[in-house]
Amino acid sequence: MPEMPEIEAHAERLAADYVGEVLTKLHPFNFTALKTAVPPPDAAYGHPVVSIGRRGKYLLIEFEPLTMVIHLMQGGRLLPDEKMSKKPRGGQARLTFGDDVPPLLLTEQGTERRAGIWCVAAGELDTSPPIDKLGPEAVGLPAEALAELFARQSMRVHGFLRDQRSVAGIGRRLANEVCWQARISPFATTKKLGLEGATKVAEAIAVCAAEGLEYERGRSDMSKSKDRPSNAHGQTGEPCPRSDEHGPDAIRAVEYSGYTVNYCPTCQTNGKILADNTTSKFLK
Ligand SMILES: [Zn+2]
Numbered sequence: 001m002p003e004m005p006e007i008e009a010h011a012e013r014l015a016a017d018y019v020g021e022v023l024t025k026l027h028p029f030n031f032t033a034l035k036t037a038v039p040p041p042d043a044a045y046g047h048p049v050v051s052i053g054r055r056g057k058y059l060l061i062e063f064e065p066l067t068m069v070i071h072l073m074q075g076g077r078l079l080p081d082e083k084m085s086k087k088p089r090g091g092q093a094r095l096t097f098g099d100d101v102p103p104l105l106l107t108e109q110g111t112e113r114r115a116g117i118w119c120v121a122a123g124e125l126d127t128s129p130p131i132d133k134l135g136p137e138a139v140g141l142p143a144e145a146l147a148e149l150f151a152r153q154s155m156r157v158h159g160f161l162r163d164q165r166s167v168a169g170i171g172r173r174l175a176n177e178v179c180w181q182a183r184i185s186p187f188a189t190t191k192k193l194g195l196e197g198a199t200k201v202a203e204a205i206a207v208c209a210a211e212g213l214e215y216e217r218g219r220s221d222m223s224k225s226k227d228r229p230s231n232a233h234g235q236t237g238e239p240c241p242r243s244d245e246h247g248p249d250a251i252r253a254v255e256y257s258g259y260t261v262n263y264c265p266t267c268q269t270n271g272k273i274l275a276d277n278t279t280s281k282f283l284k
Pocket of ligand 1: 240241242243246249264265266267268
């Protein structure tokens with residue numbers, strides 16, 4: 001799933017071409033695409049795009065009367081639509097502007113049909129679904145503020161980072177990368193991390209977000225997750241990139257139904273192997 005760097009860079013690309021363009025129509029291709037009834041999208045017809053930005057993993061297209069909040073979910077894309085076919089493959093919704101730019105097509109491959117658009121009245125973004133559920137932006141959150149959030153609840157730090165209600169913008173890949181960068185066990189308890197742990201995590205978030213953004217800004221379209229350069233995420237069985245520094249060790253994995261926790265035992269768990277049922281075939 002695209003996370004903060006992918007959405008941020010994509011918002012920048014779209015903003016370069018679409019800010020100032022006047023919306024003429026929003027056409028949903030199925031009933032799940034538009035998640036809200038009030039205000040209706042046509043309240044924005046005839047209005048230019050004021051800004052295109054991001055909050056958490058959501059794209060925000062701002063018009064004066066309302067903001068369209070778009071979630072791409074797993075396989076969604078919002079791209080210029082040169083073809084304009086009647087039934088585009090995976091088509092969820094099409095945003096049409098004046099004659100100077102192609103429409104924007106929201107697609108979602110697969111059958112989940114979870115990508116969609118919320119229209120939220122101006123001034124109500126922070127107090128309306130889906131943005132009202134989000135914690136503060138993970139990127140730029142001061143260590144002291146993160147330490148306060150850590151102290152409030154006893155969670156594994158990997159789970160905390162992925163939970164959009166705790167902090168927003170980090171997903172499965174960045175959670176692995178941040179824990180590796182911070183040299184903290186993904187299963188460390190947030191309550192026990194204190195200001196020292198929060199400082200390491202805040203610094204790691206900054207490093208990983210900056211690396212992701214730099215990579216993503218160098219592309220003309222959003223990367224697929226396997227393209228994104230990663231130190232730990234998706235690197236099961238590969239040598240830890242710090243092996244020159246700490247001696248040979250391999251990235252390990254703990255598999256869950258929806259995601260994989262990747263970590264280096266030497267860097268992150270004092271050499272302890274966490275309940276690990278997947279890497280033995282690589283490491284024998
Ligand atoms: Zn390591």
